[in-house]
Amino acid sequence: MSAATHTGEHRLNTSGIRPGRIVAWTILLLGGLVMVTPLAFMLSTSLKTAGQVYDLRLIPAAPTLANYVEVLSDGRFARWFLNSLGIATVVTVSNVFFDSLVGYTLAKFDFRGRYFVFLAILSTLMIPTEMLVIPWYLMSAQFGWIDSYWGIMFPGMMTAFGTFLMKQFFETIPDDFLEAARIDGLNEFQIWWRVAMPLVTPALSALAIFTFLGNWTAFFWPLIVTTSSELYTLPVGLSSFAVAESIQWEKIMTGVSLATIPTLVVFLLLQRYIVRGVMLAGLKG
Amino acid sequence: MATIELDRLVKRYGKIEAVKGIDLHIADGEFVVLVGPSGCGKSTTLRMIAGLEDITGGTLRIGGEIVNEREPKHRNIAMVFQNYAIYPHLTVHQNIGFGLYTSKLSQSEKDKRIREAADTLGLDAYLDRRPAALSGGQRQRVAIGRAMVRNPVAFLFDEPLSNLDAQLRAQMRIEIKRLQQRLATTTVYVTHDQVEAMTMADRIVVMRDGEILQTGTPTELYENPVDTFTARFIGSPSMNLVPGRRDASGVVLGEGDIMVGVRPHDLVVRADRHPGAVLSLDGTVTAVEPLGSETLVHLDTAGRAVIATAPGKSIPPTGSRLTASAEPGSLYLFDAGSGKSLGRL
Numbered sequence: 001m002s003a004a005t006h007t008g009e010h011r012l013n014t015s016g017i018r019p020g021r022i023v024a025w026t027i028l029l030l031g032g033l034v035m036v037t038p039l040a041f042m043l044s045t046s047l048k049t050a051g052q053v054y055d056l057r058l059i060p061a062a063p064t065l066a067n068y069v070e071v072l073s074d075g076r077f078a079r080w081f082l083n084s085l086g087i088a089t090v091v092t093v094s095n096v097f098f099d100s101l102v103g104y105t106l107a108k109f110d111f112r113g114r115y116f117v118f119l120a121i122l123s124t125l126m127i128p129t130e131m132l133v134i135p136w137y138l139m140s141a142q143f144g145w146i147d148s149y150w151g152i153m154f155p156g157m158m159t160a161f162g163t164f165l166m167k168q169f170f171e172t173i174p175d176d177f178l179e180a181a182r183i184d185g186l187n188e189f190q191i192w193w194r195v196a197m198p199l200v201t202p203a204l205s206a207l208a209i210f211t212f213l214g215n216w217t218a219f220f221w222p223l224i225v226t227t228s229s230e231l232y233t234l235p236v237g238l239s240s241f242a243v244a245e246s247i248q249w250e251k252i253m254t255g256v257s258l259a260t261i262p263t264l265v266v267f268l269l270l271q272r273y274i275v276r277g278v279m280l281a282g283l284k285g
Numbered sequence: 286m287a288t289i290e291l292d293r294l295v296k297r298y299g300k301i302e303a304v305k306g307i308d309l310h311i312a313d314g315e316f317v318v319l320v321g322p323s324g325c326g327k328s329t330t331l332r333m334i335a336g337l338e339d340i341t342g343g344t345l346r347i348g349g350e351i352v353n354e355r356e357p358k359h360r361n362i363a364m365v366f367q368n369y370a371i372y373p374h375l376t377v378h379q380n381i382g383f384g385l386y387t388s389k390l391s392q393s394e395k396d397k398r399i400r401e402a403a404d405t406l407g408l409d410a411y412l413d414r415r416p417a418a419l420s421g422g423q424r425q426r427v428a429i430g431r432a433m434v435r436n437p438v439a440f441l442f443d444e445p446l447s448n449l450d451a452q453l454r455a456q457m458r459i460e461i462k463r464l465q466q467r468l469a470t471t472t473v474y475v476t477h478d479q480v481e482a483m484t485m486a487d488r489i490v491v492m493r494d495g496e497i498l499q500t501g502t503p504t505e506l507y508e509n510p511v512d513t514f515t516a517r518f519i520g521s522p523s524m525n526l527v528p529g530r531r532d533a534s535g536v537v538l539g540e541g542d543i544m545v546g547v548r549p550h551d552l553v554v555r556a557d558r559h560p561g562a563v564l565s566l567d568g569t570v571t572a573v574e575p576l577g578s579e580t581l582v583h584l585d586t587a588g589r590a591v592i593a594t595a596p597g598k599s600i601p602p603t604g605s606r607l608t609a610s611a612e613p614g615s616l617y618l619f620d621a622g623s624g625k626s627l628g629r630l
Contacts, residue, residue, distance in 0.1 A: 176368050179370070180428075180431075181386075182358065183336075184384050184387070198374040199374065
């Protein structure tokens with residue numbers, strides 16, 4: 001009986017490919033091609049000379065690393081890279097800390113006005129960033145934050161989305177866990193940090209990944225709030241290669257190729273959390 | 286170890302009074318079980334003792350000191366929860382040690398206590414495991430271990446065995462009882478399971494609608510229930526209650542001003558009428574539950590359902606007519622209106 005079953009499964013695996021699976025693979029392959037092609041051209045262009053940029057062959061006729069040498073030896077690139085890295089890291093740490101602190105408070109403490117506070121935070125999600133830029137700019141001008149790191153970072157130090165996400169997750173923690181810790185003598189901050197936070201690691205990872213990537217690629221607000229090139233973030237800095245008289249595509253693509261490295265590192269470090277986090281958060285990456 | 290005294294303790298949620306001014310004095314080292322149906326206020330009472338619920342009125346003393354306003358961590362009590370409340374990200378060793386998180390003891394002393402607790406609870410081999418790799422019973426032991434390491438003045442248990450299967454529940458009942466007797470720590474245990482209450486308690490407190498109906502040893506409650514609620518709540522299967530009235534010879538069943546109670550174990554199925562019986566009921570067998578040592582026989586007696594017992598090897602066929610009778614001294618009489626006890630017969 002078992003031998004017959006085994007034989008049947010074996011035949012199915014080798015020759016019994018269902019038509020539905022072929023359609024699925026075809027769609028996935030096409031989707032993959034659509035996603036990978038721009039990245040492949042980005043990498044390809046970074047290996048071309050200025051004269052070869054409009055030669056649309058994927059594999060350059062005479063590949064060169066000269067662009068990488070030039071971009072990396074240009075002090076400005078390293079500066080912008082570090083600016084982006086520092087800003088994305090600080091904003092991510094700040095979000096993980098404050099969003100979860102506020103989310104935990106809203107989820108687990110019963111106080112007057114709790115629902116109103118939550119609604120107020122949630123309502124900010126409904127205002128598009130383009131509209132918020134004006135008050136942010138006026139505020140920055142008022143406090144003297146224009147052209148400063150703090151000016152770039154302050155709008156994202158705590159987000160309504162992150163607070164909402166963390167609140168939803170903290171609500172899933174049984175109150176018994178927190179009460180047991182309360183009886184064991186921990187104060188409220190210790191309960192949050194030692195008990196609640198480790199229980200929402202997947203959500204924290206998702207929040208950290210989204211925040212880091214969002215800030216690493218942020219362009220609009222840093223472009224508006226900065227004027228000195230020393231404070232540029234990487235996307236803003238790279239855009240400065242596109243000067244009116246000549247757009248240096250090969251340099252831009254080289255810079256962008258280098259800029260993907262931190263995102264790849266983040267992905268490799270946290271990949272086991274990414275899919276889980278995206279599923280838990282009910283978000284599309 | 287300490288005494289726990291509740292004087293006119295009240296808990297209100299808005300207009301709803303969940304606990305209505307209860308008085309209870311628990312002696313040092315005593316094992317008291319609060320029992321009652323859902324919503325009777327037993328868990329709320331326990332949570333007030335723990336400090337997890339504010340006290341609306343009355344006084345709570347632990348070890349003679351008023352602790353109404355004291356934070357849970359300053360009451361030196363330990364609590365075991367229904368869902369264990371052990372942390373999935375920590376090992377058994379870390380979970381047990383969590384009870385000593387704020388302790389000023391040296392690390393070696395903490396380790397010693399953790400190992401002693403693990404040894405007592407048979408968890409030595411599992412100290413490096415995480416809760417996900419433990420059975421339900423082992424998880425509950427970890428929760429008890431965490432409570433033990435602190436050497437608290439009192440243990441509070443909130444339905445700790447509800448999530449276990451019947452066999453494990455029976456085993457853990459005995460383990461908790463033995464542990465409490467060994468440590469002689471004052472214990473307040475909440476359950477809705479009267480078997481747990483009967484088998485574990487030094488003293489049972491029966492609650493309903495935020496009030497204490499009766500307090501006493503398991504035998505006292507079984508033998509002398511103050512009303513029909515306690516009479517039916519304590520003992521398994523529940524006491525049979527049928528309406529009736531008194532007459533010169535004893536009681537007559539039917540319309541009347543009293544309820545006649547008889548426990549299924551005292552209502553025995555016989556081949557014929559027993560001349561010395563104080564109560565005899567003729568009925569049709571509607572169902573039988575063979576339990577091995579005895580058989581529970583469900584009878585329909587003139588439209589009233591009662592449960593009687595027969596010897597283990599005797600399994601009467603469904604639909605047959607039988608007589609069940611009770612010996613003198615086995616009847617409980619209650620007022621039909623108030624449900625209050627009128628004594629035994």
